[in-house]
Amino acid sequence: MxxxxxxxxxxxxxxxxxxxxxxxxxxxxxxxxxxxxxxxxxxxxxxxxxxxxxxxxxxxxxxxxxxxxxxxxxxxxxxxxxxxxxxxxxxxxxxxxxxxxxxxxxxxxxxxxxxxxxxxxxxxxxxxxxxxxxxxxxxxxxxxxxxxxxxxxxxxxxxxxxxxxxxxxxxxxxxxxxxxxxxxxxxxxxxxxxxxxxxxxxxxxxxxxxxxxxxxxxxxxxxxxxxxxxxxxxxxxxxxxxxxxxxxxxxxxxxxxxxxxKGCIGKIPNSQTTPIKESGSNGLAVLTVAARSVQTIDIPIKPGKRFVYSVGVPGKAVNVSIVFRTVDIPILPKQSIAKSNDLLDGAWLAPKEGVVSITFENSALFDTSKTIMVDADTSGSSSKNAQIIKIYMPTYIMAPTEDEKFRRRKVCGIVSECLKNELQGKEYDEEDAKQWCNSIADAIKNRVKADCNFPRYKIIVQAFVGQQKLQDVRIASRCLWDNDNDNHASAEFHNETIWATCIVFGLYSD
Missing domain, CATH: 3.40.525.10 (CRAL-TRIO lipid binding domain)
Structure with a gap:
């Protein structure tokens, strides 16, 4: 060989x-x-x-x-x-x-x-x-x-x-x-x-x-x-x-x-096979449990640390259990939780180093996937910072409310401000132009997400920077989208050596 x-x-x-x-x-x-x-x-x-x-x-x-x-x-x-x-x-x-x-x-x-x-x-x-x-x-x-x-x-x-x-x-x-x-x-x-x-x-x-x-x-x-x-x-x-x-x-x-x-790679237990799909600004990891399937999250814990949890299910039933797998100690026996506005709270002290397994079972016979958001707390903190396991059912929301729609005027203002902050006082440089484009696009995307209430919108930013030589420049875009909910905004910047244009697209994901 x-x-x-x-x-x-x-x-x-x-x-x-x-x-x-x-x-x-x-x-x-x-x-x-x-x-x-x-x-x-x-x-x-x-x-x-x-x-x-x-x-x-x-x-x-x-x-x-x-x-x-x-x-x-x-x-x-x-x-x-x-x-x-x-x-x-x-x-x-x-x-x-x-x-x-x-x-x-x-x-x-x-x-x-x-x-x-x-x-x-x-x-x-x-x-x-x-x-x-x-x-x-x-x-x-x-x-x-x-x-x-x-x-x-x-x-x-x-x-x-x-x-x-x-x-x-x-x-x-x-x-x-x-x-x-x-x-x-x-x-x-x-x-x-x-x-x-x-x-x-x-x-x-x-x-x-x-x-x-x-x-x-x-x-x-x-x-x-x-x-x-x-x-x-x-x-x-x-x-x-x-x-x-x-x-x-x-x-x-x-x-x-x-x-x-402890997990050989990235401090993730070797037994962990469930991918973490998303992570929101609140730190919750997002998992999807398909119909007739089971998902398990493995969390390493050190001796003497408290594992604090709260579980609530606002929708249809999901079977939840928590086990200290190292010596097979049940922390939360398997139980079906459904349509509960109150949280099921609990805490457990780890007698030795090992792995806590949280298991979610979706026993639905049909294709009814359920999204689960998880934040594990093994720091030994008080119940005020308890681990919260939230299980969300599909919302079936197909369109944004009037307050949640992409607001073109506000986004134009953000784009104009970001262009000015990045390019004002600079002279055109071919090597730096690529970095400027990346910085402008990142800054605009972060500002739009932070300052605007556009839930479920995918924000796409295109930035263009070129040398000012009094030339004509035309930039065109074609999109297949929903005229009622999708929109775009743009702004320009000019000085003696630089021209710049930025376009932001807001595409609603139902």
């Missing part, structure tokens, strides 16, 4: 082979090169780019990027989290976990538990991109140490688990574009550091999904992707069974490692 992703290249032999090219590259970038960027670091750029001249620009770009984040990168290497870690890991279950049998560090993504739509709706594009680059710094540091100590060119391995993946929650064009940009920057700044990406438990429609994602990925990234056969056993994937240590492999992939019940 071909050695997928592993690299047994002799480092010393490679340094001798590329000695002249390394010296030439060092000469080309000597004005920016610092002592920490040694021959091994330059070697990776040469292997990826081929020649010293082709390697010069990526090296300069990387050194400049790292210099601007020097203090932050040092903190991350010493154990700190990258900025926006808490916000992003609400929707992305990702993390480093141990190594292959050849010492390659492993990075896991539980794709089926991730929610790209909510991520893009709650965190800006640029903040997510920055986090993705910075969060790999620990793996990069590990690779640098292992490469120098083992005298082999070591690369990292990514494992993407698609168990539980749904097209409804996982397909997001903005996120696909972001992944493409991130992969290009990773190849540019971390050459020969990221090896194979192993895809496991892929759904039957994965070939279609991959065709959608493929245009956003570079050829180099595509060449590193390996798709393993479906199934939950490690034996189903030849690569994983050969190079991954069973005792170190997380139990959700058929291995023996449970990380003492």
């Amino acid at each position: 071909r050695n997928l992703g592993t690299n047994s290249d002799d480092l010393d032999a490679l340094l001798v082979e590329h000695d002249d090219a390394i010296n030439e590259l060092r000469r080309l970038v000597k004005d920016v090169l610092e002592p920490q960027y040694d021959d091994v670091w330059l070697l990776r750029f040469l292997i990826s780019n081929g020649t010293p001249s082709a390697s010069e620009e990526p090296v300069r770009y990387t050194i400049k990027w790292r210099a601007g984040r020097k203090v932050l990168l040092e903190k991350i290497r010493n154990g700190a989290s990258a900025p926006f870690h808490d916000e992003i890991t609400k929707y992305q279950v990702i993390g480093d976990h141990k190594h292959t049998s050849l010492g390659e560090p492993l990075f896991f993504v539980r794709v089926g538990l991730c929610n790209a739509i909510s991520l893009m709706n709650n965190v800006s594009y640029n903040d997510i991109l920055e986090y993705m680059l910075l969060s790999r710094e620990k793996m990069v540091a590990d690779l640098e140490v292992k490469t120098r100590s083992q005298r082999k060119l070591i690369k990292g391995i990514s494992v993407l688990d698609f168990a539980g993946y749904s097209l409804r929650w996982g397909t997001e064009p903005r996120f696909s574009k972001l992944l493409g940009e991130c992969s290009e920057l990773m190849e540019k700044m971390y050459p020969q550091l990221i090896g194979q990406s192993i895809l496991v438990n892929t759904p039957s429609y994965f070939s279609w999904f991959f065709r959608v994602l493929k245009p956003f990925l570079s050829e180099s990234t595509l060449s590193k992707i390996v798709v393993c056969p479906g199934g939950t056993s490690i034996a189903d994937c030849p690569y994983m069974s050969k190079y991954l240590v069973l005792s170190d492999l997380p139990s959700f992939l058929g291995g023996d490692c449970t990380c003492n019940g």
